Amino acid sequence: MQRGMETVAAPVTLVVPCYNEARRLRPEAFFEALDETPRLRLRFVNDGSKDETLEVLEALRQERPGRVVVQSLAQNGGKAEAVRQGVLAAAAAGDAVVGYWDADLATPFDELASFTSVIDRDSNVDAVLGSRVKLLGRNVERRFHRHVYGRVFATAVSLMLGLPVYDTQCGAKLLRMTPAVRDAFSTPFQSRWIFDVELLMRLVARWQAEGEVPAAKIVEVPLRRWTDVPGSKVTPRDGVRAAAELARLGRTYGVPVAAR
Numbered sequence: 001m002q003r004g005m006e007t008v009a010a011p012v013t014l015v016v017p018c019y020n021e022a023r024r025l026r027p028e029a030f031f032e033a034l035d036e037t038p039r040l041r042l043r044f045v046n047d048g049s050k051d052e053t054l055e056v057l058e059a060l061r062q063e064r065p066g067r068v069v070v071q072s073l074a075q076n077g078g079k080a081e082a083v084r085q086g087v088l089a090a091a092a093a094g095d096a097v098v099g100y101w102d103a104d105l106a107t108p109f110d111e112l113a114s115f116t117s118v119i120d121r122d123s124n125v126d127a128v129l130g131s132r133v134k135l136l137g138r139n140v141e142r143r144f145h146r147h148v149y150g151r152v153f154a155t156a157v158s159l160m161l162g163l164p165v166y167d168t169q170c171g172a173k174l175l176r177m178t179p180a181v182r183d184a185f186s187t188p189f190q191s192r193w194i195f196d197v198e199l200l201m202r203l204v205a206r207w208q209a210e211g212e213v214p215a216a217k218i219v220e221v222p223l224r225r226w227t228d229v230p231g232s233k234v235t236p237r238d239g240v241r242a243a244a245e246l247a248r249l250g251r252t253y254g255v256p257v258a259a260r
Contacts, residue, residue, distance in 0.1 A: 012116055012174070013041040015086030015100040017079050022052040024104055024229075027060055033109035034067050040112070041095070043069045044103075045086040048076035080188075080195035087185050091177045099128075102171030104229040114221045115174040124216060126181055127203065129165070130172035131220040139225045153242065157197055160250050161204060166220055168196045180206045191249060193242045201253040 018025070034040055042064075044057045054072055061068040071089055073082060083100045090098045097119055101107065107130055115128045134140045158165050173196070175181050184202040189195040204214045 009039050009116070009120060010096055011039050011041055012037075012097045012099065012112070013043055013090045013095040014112075015083055015090060015098065016042060016044045016103050017047055017082035017086065017100065018044055018049060018053050018057065018103045019047040019076060019079070019082070020049045020051045020053060021103045022049070022056050025053070025056050026105065027056070027063075029105055029109065030060060030068075031063065033112070034064055037109070037112065039116075040109075041067055041069070043071060043086050043090050045082040046070065046072040047078070047082040048073050078192045080192055083195070084185050084189065087175070088182075091182050091185075096177050097174065098177055099172070099174035106227050106229045107170065107172035107223060108225055111172065111221075111223055111225065112174075114224075115172070118219045118221065119174060119176060122219075125219050126176045126178050127200075127218045128174040129167065129218065129220045130170040130226075131167040131222050132170050132226045133166060133222040135222065137224075138222065139227075140223060141227050153246070156246060160246070161197075161200060163200075163204070163215055163218070165200070165218070168200060169194070170223070170226070172223075180210070190252065191245045194245050194249070197246065198249055198253075201249060205253065 030042060034042065042060075044060070046054045046057055054070070057070045061070045071086055073085060077085075087098050087100065097116075099115065101109075111130065115130070118125055118128045132140050153169070154165065154167055157168050180203060183206060184199055189198050191198045200218075203217070207214045207217055
């Protein structure tokens with residue numbers, strides 16, 4: 001938020017999908033983010049959790065009424081559906097800038113300013129993606145096998161999309177709620193494990209149909225800090241599933257032409 005006589009920035013809503021996260025949620029980190037970023041709103045989506053997640057989220061909401069919304073799904077539908085439902089609800093509530101952020105805060109909230117600065121300064125950009133690039137001066141901690149798999153997967157995705165995207169699977173993204181973006185969330189994702197890729201495929205297809213240049217609509221922001229938080233629900237078997245889903249998405253959506 002800019003103070004003084006300058007324009008106040010538009011609110012930003014982050015959808016935080018939660019499934020059995022009662023022990024990993026860090027309320028103090030969410031409160032700190034809300035206190036330090038007046039434009040921030042949080043929409044937690046309880047994805048049919050079987051533990052005390054909903055109770056923890058309701059306590060958060062009571063501490064920050066108006067800044068925290070809790071949306072609860074009766075049954076567990078997976079991260080893709082939880083994010084989709086949260087984004088649609090935020091858009092229906094009139095939120096113009098909506099993102100999604102992992103509940104474990106592997107991407108800390110102090111990275112959000114880099115995302116919002118892109119959205120604020122360039123009205124042509126509709127999607128900002130966090131990118132886990134290990135560079136000097138940046139603290140990106142990933143297990144070696146996940147880093148290697150990630151690079152192979154990202155290369156395959158880049159070829160399929162026709163875009164030089166480095167990291168589609170980082171759990172931090174920010175979106176401008178344009179008709180194209182809202183339409184991309186309008187129907188359930190086929191993919192359970194790599195819905196981020198399917199989202200980009202839908203957006204690229206829409207932008208191309210409208211005569212837009214997809215590479216001008218997306219910006220990747222290299223993260224200064226990212227931590228591979230213990231307790232992740234992603235397993236090596238999921239990597240195999242993701243590869244199979246990527247092949248299926250390629251058959252469904254085809255390879256975009258001249259996406260760059």
